Amino acid sequence: QVQLVQSGAEVRKPGASVKVSCKASGYTFAGYYMHWVRQAPGQGLEWVGRINQKSGDTNFAQKFQGRVTMTRDTSTSTASMELSRLRSDDTAVYYCVYTVSTSGFDYWGQGTLVTVSS
Amino acid sequence: QSVLTQPPSASGTPGQRVTISCSGSSSNIGSNTVNWYQQLPGTAPKLLIYSNNQRPSGVPYRISGSKSGTSASLAISGLQSEDEADYFCATWDDSLNGRLFGGGTRLTVL
DSSP: OOEEEEOOOEEEOTTOOEEEEEEEESSOSSSSEEEEEEEOTTOOEEEEEEEETTTOOEEEOGGGTTTEEEEEETTTTEEEEEEOSOOGGGOEEEEEEEEOSTTOOEEEOOOEEEEEOO | OOSBBOOSEEEEOTTOOEEEEEEOOTTTTTTSOOEEEEEOTTSOOEEEEBTTTBOOTTSOTTEEEEEETTEEEEEEOSOOGGGOEEEEEEEEETTTTEEEEBOOEEEEEO
16 A cells, blocks of 8 residues: 655754655655645645656745755655755644545655754 | 635534535636545544545545535535544645645534
């Protein structure tokens, strides 16, 4: 079955960067899209961006443009998201979400808590 | 404030039927399919409905989804205490070229 296992919790100071990884198993990695979604404490879900697992093409929510990088390594079936110039309001749980096809069927990772605090 | 509008709360008693709405526009719900998710405290969202009205394996028949025009709905019949959770709708927006989520609805089973 499809599994997405994310890296562990991170603590960073404002202005620093953080990289979260997502290791996939149970499907052909170079498939459709891997999305990244975040959820601030007590808040709703917010889309950060996505990467086409086959081509590597990316697109991001406008508010993250210039601060986020998404990559994938097909040899290790791992997708990663790096967010730079962190602020306190970037504190959130970050999820990787694999979309199987245009149907919208998706699988979620367990989430990674990123805490930004001085 | 989310582009997709959901009521912040809903409630019902055991056995009742509850519906949760998700209102959007022509660039999102009006032209793309809708997913619904259930989120229990401290856990990742769980896919309940995809492609407007399709249930993944394991999701009970008493949970259903529908879409009409620029709005979508999630219906839960035979309400159970285990249904108490947050529910989110999601779709793609062609104008923003990005994925959108509703603000979420907290369902309380009285």
